[in-house]
Amino acid sequence: MIRLKRYIFLPVVILVIALFSAELPAVITGQCSDCHTMHNSQNGAAMVSYVFGSETTDAKEYLLVGTCLGCHAQGGASMVANVNGIDTPQVYHTDATGDLAGGNFAYILGTKGSGASDAKGHNVVDFGNTEDTLLSPPGHHEPDGIGINITCAGIAGCHGVRTSSGGIYGNHHRNEDGKLTTADQAYNSYRFLTGVKGLEDSDWEKTKSVSDHNEYFGATSPMTFSSNCNICHNPQGIRPSNNTISGFCGTCHRYFHVSDQVNGISSPSPFTRHPTDVILPGSGEYASYNGGSNPYSLVAPVARTTIPDVPGDTVAPGTDVVMCLSCHTAHASDNSDMMRWDYKSTTLATAISGCNVCHTAKN
Amino acid sequence: MRGRESTGMRRRHNEEYIMDTVKSSTFYKLKTLLLTILSSLALSGMYYIEPANAGTYLNSAHGNSTYGVKRSASGFPTDYTKGLCGHCHEQHSSVDGSEPEPIDGSPSTYELFYSNYVNQTDNICFQCHKDISSYQTGGSLVNRSYSFRAGGWTADSLNDLLEAFSVASPGSSHYLDNVTTLITAKSWNYTSDSNPCDACHNPHAAQGDPVGAPNSAKSSGTRGWPVSRPSLHSEDNSVWGLWGDSSGEKMSDYAGVLTYQAPYRYNSTTTYEPDGSTTQNGSNLTDYVTFCTDCHNTTNTIYSTTLGRNLRAVDWTAAKHGKGAAVLDSASDIFPPYQDAQLGNYVMSCTDCHEPHGSTNVFFIRGEVNGSVPVTVLTEAGTNDGPGSRCNSEWTYLCGKCHKRLVSSDGHAHPSFIPPDTEGCSDASCHSGDDGCIYTSCGTCHYHESDTVFGTPYGEKLF
Numbered sequence: 001m002i003r004l005k006r007y008i009f010l011p012v013v014i015l016v017i018a019l020f021s022a023e024l025p026a027v028i029t030g031q032c033s034d035c036h037t038m039h040n041s042q043n044g045a046a047m048v049s050y051v052f053g054s055e056t057t058d059a060k061e062y063l064l065v066g067t068c069l070g071c072h073a074q075g076g077a078s079m080v081a082n083v084n085g086i087d088t089p090q091v092y093h094t095d096a097t098g099d100l101a102g103g104n105f106a107y108i109l110g111t112k113g114s115g116a117s118d119a120k121g122h123n124v125v126d127f128g129n130t131e132d133t134l135l136s137p138p139g140h141h142e143p144d145g146i147g148i149n150i151t152c153a154g155i156a157g158c159h160g161v162r163t164s165s166g167g168i169y170g171n172h173h174r175n176e177d178g179k180l181t182t183a184d185q186a187y188n189s190y191r192f193l194t195g196v197k198g199l200e201d202s203d204w205e206k207t208k209s210v211s212d213h214n215e216y217f218g219a220t221s222p223m224t225f226s227s228n229c230n231i232c233h234n235p236q237g238i239r240p241s242n243n244t245i246s247g248f249c250g251t252c253h254r255y256f257h258v259s260d261q262v263n264g265i266s267s268p269s270p271f272t273r274h275p276t277d278v279i280l281p282g283s284g285e286y287a288s289y290n291g292g293s294n295p296y297s298l299v300a301p302v303a304r305t306t307i308p309d310v311p312g313d314t315v316a317p318g319t320d321v322v323m324c325l326s327c328h329t330a331h332a333s334d335n336s337d338m339m340r341w342d343y344k345s346t347t348l349a350t351a352i353s354g355c356n357v358c359h360t361a362k363n
Numbered sequence: 364m365r366g367r368e369s370t371g372m373r374r375r376h377n378e379e380y381i382m383d384t385v386k387s388s389t390f391y392k393l394k395t396l397l398l399t400i401l402s403s404l405a406l407s408g409m410y411y412i413e414p415a416n417a418g419t420y421l422n423s424a425h426g427n428s429t430y431g432v433k434r435s436a437s438g439f440p441t442d443y444t445k446g447l448c449g450h451c452h453e454q455h456s457s458v459d460g461s462e463p464e465p466i467d468g469s470p471s472t473y474e475l476f477y478s479n480y481v482n483q484t485d486n487i488c489f490q491c492h493k494d495i496s497s498y499q500t501g502g503s504l505v506n507r508s509y510s511f512r513a514g515g516w517t518a519d520s521l522n523d524l525l526e527a528f529s530v531a532s533p534g535s536s537h538y539l540d541n542v543t544t545l546i547t548a549k550s551w552n553y554t555s556d557s558n559p560c561d562a563c564h565n566p567h568a569a570q571g572d573p574v575g576a577p578n579s580a581k582s583s584g585t586r587g588w589p590v591s592r593p594s595l596h597s598e599d600n601s602v603w604g605l606w607g608d609s610s611g612e613k614m615s616d617y618a619g620v621l622t623y624q625a626p627y628r629y630n631s632t633t634t635y636e637p638d639g640s641t642t643q644n645g646s647n648l649t650d651y652v653t654f655c656t657d658c659h660n661t662t663n664t665i666y667s668t669t670l671g672r673n674l675r676a677v678d679w680t681a682a683k684h685g686k687g688a689a690v691l692d693s694a695s696d697i698f699p700p701y702q703d704a705q706l707g708n709y710v711m712s713c714t715d716c717h718e719p720h721g722s723t724n725v726f727f728i729r730g731e732v733n734g735s736v737p738v739t740v741l742t743e744a745g746t747n748d749g750p751g752s753r754c755n756s757e758w759t760y761l762c763g764k765c766h767k768r769l770v771s772s773d774g775h776a777h778p779s780f781i782p783p784d785t786e787g788c789s790d791a792s793c794h795s796g797d798d799g800c801i802y803t804s805c806g807t808c809h810y811h812e813s814d815t816v817f818g819t820p821y822g823e824k825l826f
Contacts, residue, residue, distance in 0.1 A: 119459065138460040256455045261470070270479075270556050272470030274454040284599035327454075336440075337459075348428040348446045349421060355448055361600035362426075362448075362567055363418035 034084035035172075036063040050074075050083065052092075053128050062169050068152040069126050073105060080206055089204040091331050092127070101205035101214050102191075103329035103338065113334035121332020124157075125149045139255035146252065155238065158248075158330075159192040162238035168192060177202070179307055183243050190217070195239030196248045199307050210296045211313035216245040218303025218321030221265050222277040223247050225258040245303060246276035249324040257324070275322060277303075282318020285361035289317050299340055300326050300357035327354065419600055421446070424571040424587070432491065434476070435500040438463035451475060451487070451566075465490060465498070472556050480558045483539050484529050488560050493525035505577040509718050509729065512572065513637035515580040515628040516731035522578075527720035533741035536721025538669050545658055545665055551596045562658075563719070565591040567600045570608075580628075581638040583647065590649065594657040607649025614645030617652050618710045621686060624701055626715055627734030632699065636715075643700065648712060652679050655713045661812075670743075675811040682811070683824050684711045696767040698733065716761065732764040745804030754800035762805050769805075 037047035040059040048057040050066025052073050060067060071083050073092030079100050081088050092105040094112045103121060109129055110116025116129075123131040131148040140146065151157035153167045160168035174187040183189040183197045190198035199215035201208070219242050223231045231241045232251040240247030250257030256273060259265040263272045280286050280302055290297040294315045302320040304312070328338045335342045341354035349363070356363040420426040431446035438461055443449050449458070456462065456470035465477050471487075472479050480486040491499040492506055504523060511519040521527055528536045542559035553562070560566075570587030573579055588608035597603040606612055614623040623645030625635035635643050658665065661676040679685030691706045701709065718727040724740045732738050738760045741747055749756025750763065763769040808816050813825040 134460045136460075138457060139455060263470070263472075268554065270472040271474060272472055273456050273474060284597075285601050288601075343447070343449070344440075344442050344444070346444050348426065348431070348444050349417065351444050351447050352420075359600075361418065362420045 030085055033065075034086065035065055037065050038063060052126065055126075067126075068168070073127070075106070075111065079104075080203070098206075099333075101201065101208075101330075103331035103333050105332045107332045107334045117336065119336045119338075120334065121329070121338050122150060122158075123148065125151055137252040139253035139257075139261075141254055144252075150252075153192075160186045160194065161236070162194060162251075163236070166237055179309060181307055190245070193245075193248050194237060195234075195241075195243055196245055197243045197307055198245065199309075199311065201311065208298060209313075210298070211311055213296065213298060213301070213311050215308055215311055216301070216303040216323055216325060217243060217307055218246060218305055218323050219244045219277040220279050220305060220321065222257050222259050222262060222275065223250060224265075225254060225260050231258070242277070244277055244321075244323070245325055246323045249276075253324075274327075276324050276326075278322055280315070280317050280320050280322055280358060282316075286358055287317045288360040289315050290357050291360070297357045300354050302326060322358070326358070419568045419604070422570065423566075423568050424574075424589075425451070425566060425569070427571075427575065430571075430575045433500040434463075434491070434498050435502070436464040436498050479556060480539070480543070480560075483536075484525060486539075486558055486560065488558065488566075489525045489528070492523060494523040507577060508720075508722065509714055510629075510722075510731040512579075512581050513714065514626075514729065514731045514734075515631070515634075515636075515639055516736060517580060517629075518736075519730055521722070524720060527718070527722075530721040530723060532669070533725060534721065534723040535669065535725050535727050537719070537727070538667065541665060541668055542658075545663060546593055546596075549594070549663075551594055552598060553593075553596060561596070562593045563590050563654075565600070565603050565605070568603070568605050570605065583638045583640045583642075586638060586647070588649065590654055592654055592657055606654055607651075612650050612653075614648040614650050614652070614710075614712050617650040618645060621710045622705060622708045623648070623710050623712065624705070626732065627700060629731055629734055629736070631734060635700070645712065648714075651713045652685070652710070677811050679710075681824055682826055684709075684826060686710055687824050697765050698767055701765055728761055732761060735764060738764065743806065745806040753802060755802040755804045758805035758809075762809070 037059075040047050040057075040063075046057040048060055048065050050070030051057055052067060052069030055067055055070065066083075069092065071088050072090060074081050074083075074090060075092055075094065076090065077094055077096075079090050079093050079095040079098065081090050081093070089100050091100070091102060092109075092111075093099075094106060104112060105121055105124065105127055106112035107120040108116065108118065108123060109127060113120075118129070118131050118133050123129055123134075125148070134148055136142070136144040136147055137150070146156045149156055153160035153162075155162050155164045155166060157167075160166055160171060168186070171185075171187040171192055175192070176188045177200055179199045180188055180190050181197050183195050186192045186194045190196040190200060197217035201212065201214045205213055223240065223242050225231060231247075232238050232254070234241070238251050240251055246257055255261040257276055261273060262275045263269050264275065265278065280289060288294075289302075290300075294317060296302075296311075296313055296315050301323075302315050303323040303325075304320055327340060329340060330338075332338055333340060336344050339354065341350070343351055343354070345351040352363065421428070424430070425432045426446040428444065428446050432450040433443070433445040434450040435441075438458070440449075440458060448454075452474040453462070453476050454474055456474065463476070467477060471477055475487050477487045477490050478485075491497050491504050494503045494505060496502060497504045506522070506524045506527075508519050508521045508527070510516045511521070528539065530536045539559040542562050543555075543557070546553040546557065546559065546562045547555055568591060569589045571577060572587040572589050573581045573585035574587040576585055579585070588605040590606050591603055592606045595603055595606075610616070617623070625637070625643045625645060625648065628634040628636060628639050631639075634641065637648050640647065656677060656679060659674065659677045661678045665674040666672070667674050681687040683689040689707045689709070691703060695703055695706050697703060697706070716729060716732060718729050721727055722730055724730065724738065725743050726740075728738060728740050730736060730738050739747075740757050740761055742757065745758040746755055747757040748754055749759040753759075759769045808821075809826050811826055814821055814823060816825070
């Protein structure tokens with residue numbers, strides 16, 4: 001009996017360790033010199049040391065010791081890297097155990113995954129990879145003013161203040177973590193995506209499960225353009241007026257989001273594009289979202305119309321919301337079109353496996 | 364004694380050793396099982412493993428990974444696997460930043476790559492279901508007639524759906540505008556955006572019949588089930604299932620205590636429709652009566668644009684060819700496989716005489732019936748010549764496939780006296796000869812729901 005208890009106790013201990021051994025997230029604390037250098041010179045050597053590819057170690061704006069990619073795209077073997085003592089989420093790495101929630105730009109360059117492809121992600125210009133297919137963000141208005149020169153931050157990027165003079169500056173210092181319901185500045189927005197609300201997973205989904213993940217904010221109807229540029233263009237920069245993650249994507253991919261291009265929102269006409277910021281129906285095949293008792297799917301997640309305090313482990317058809325990230329990753333995936341699953345698999349059941357999370361009767 | 368004790372102790376020792384070994388083995392197995400269960404529980408909690416199972420779509424013709432839908436068009440990815448949603452649905456009305464062919468300039472409903480329905484010969488389905496310039500890989504998609512597939516008449520040259528729906532007068536096809544009018548008027552969850560093809564087919568469920576062999580006749584080993592009942596239509600694929608694939612949905616079920624007799628396969632007297640097997644009782648045939656009478660019944664008034672009048676109602680429970688009373692009389696002399704002795708028990712299927720999509724005959728009458736050809740009926744009134752060049756007799760091309768003694772050499776089995784007339788064969792109404800022809804067309808009196816002769820009630824159904 002004693003031996004039996006030992007064999008019950010052992011796995012429980014292993015489980016507890018597995019659940020709670022995740023690397024704790026870092027915040028911006030510590031010495032100023034961890035991130036800044038006064039003269040970019042110490043004993044005659046440049047202090048700028050976190051750069052990517054052909055980026056130089058010349059002095060950087062805001063006296064930083066690195067660039068966005070220098071700190072967050074180190075290309076190492078871990079999806080979370082230690083940068084001067086700070087756990088830093090990596091958007092470009094070779095960690096074989098997985099990727100953080102946003103995905104991994106390494107798939108575009110082919111340093112991880114099944115091979116390089118422009119179609120695998122947002123082809124951020126800082127990585128130095130030429131975009132060979134697109135001329136502008138698909139679904140954007142024309143002229144779009146961006147072309148293919150998308151960046152990490154700023155007016156042609158996603159993070160920070162999205163103005164021509166904007167960027168991340170200062171927001172790391174004021175960063176607010178966790179549940180973000182204000183979202184009127186970059187620092188109090190979800191992942192510095194100005195205007196976006198949500199619940200940030202503390203380790204960027206380094207560990208993830210049905211009850212351990214980000215929570216995205218969604219709405220019951222998408223933004224309506226109707227010649228109103230202000231749904232995205234704000235004096236403080238570009239941001240979605242509806243504060244949703246899908247609205248945020250729509251700031252560059254407008255036709256894929258706004259009600260006047262998707263149709264079927266305020267009228268009974270069928271959708272002409274796959275909708276986002278619409279309620280996952282509570283009836284029919286959608287009621288069986290992900291089977292069983294509707295466990296949250298990491299393959300095809302949903303957004304919430306009310307941001308929870310803690311990640312929810314189930315989905316409520318009839319209440320929760322379809323979003324862009326239900327199908328796509330934000331940065332890049334190992335699948336074409338940044339899909340969360342291999343939509344181009346030669347095995348049909350695999351190719352539609354993500355579709356079937358919601359479209360449960362189309363399997 | 365010592366020796367026996369010693370031997371006994373050794374035996375006990377061995378038994379204890381064996382028992383210990385057994386206990387140890389059992390405990391090890393229990394331990395392994397326990398660890399496996401606990402580990403599985405832990406892992407399933409952290410990483411929910413989603414079930415994978417093939418359902419309605421993957422079993423459909425469109426969703427088949429071997430011969431399913433695969434669009435080939437300029438600007439369209441070549442590496443989408445067969446059956447993928449994207450072959451029909453463009454989720455963003457574009458692919459890789461631009462719209463592949465066919466470019467119609469604006470997003471289409473249901474995210475389709477082309478307008479869901481335009482007119483009789485122009486809709487999303489016909490972009491692929493045609494034998495020339497099809498967007499299906501290979502540029503040609505063959506779909507044969509019912510006479511070909513079920514009748515086994517492989518000489519029928521009709522080979523695609525666009526062709527079937529394009530048949531010009533004197534031929535006929537299901538007129539899709541009229542279908543739309545009906546289904547949207549019913550409470551069947553169709554809307555003005557619906558495609559009339561979806562009245563009969565669930566594109567996410569319909570199967571090929573035969574499966575994956577469009578240029579072959581059906582066989583018992585290649586059966587599929589292509590239709591879904593319009594009255595059961597739902598956008599929910601788990602609700603709107605196939606019709607005919609399950610028990611209770613066969614012609615044998617419809618016949619009940621009566622009899623469905625399968626017609627012969629073309630040029631055969633030993634094999635039967637629909638699959639060329641020896642099955643004759645309709646247990647391998649979809650209950651097309653229930654299917655077709657969702658629309659064609661005595662309740663719905665269906666205006667036919669092509670006929671310029673309302674279609675005749677159909678009450679198959681009362682029709683002689685249906686479940687209505689039929690008697691053995693002087694006119695009852697029929698060809699095999701039907702038997703005179705069974706008259707009154709037979710129930711026919713709509714598909715015994717009609718094509719589902721279109722044919723070169725009026726009313727989609729099949730080109731092959733009960734194992735033989737030709738069937739050439741080009742006028743509703745039947746005024747063209749029939750077999751043997753007999754005037755006004757073209758309906759006997761059809762009726763004569765089952766009813767004997769309709770040709771002149773057989774004489775005439777028709778009742779001599781047709782109330783209210785009393786003059787028998789010489790009755791002026793029957794053999795007036797006004798138009799220079801001594802014959803009256805079968806269709807003058809015998810058509811769906813007819814029960815009158817020249818406007819006078821006959822007292823029973825005449826069809």
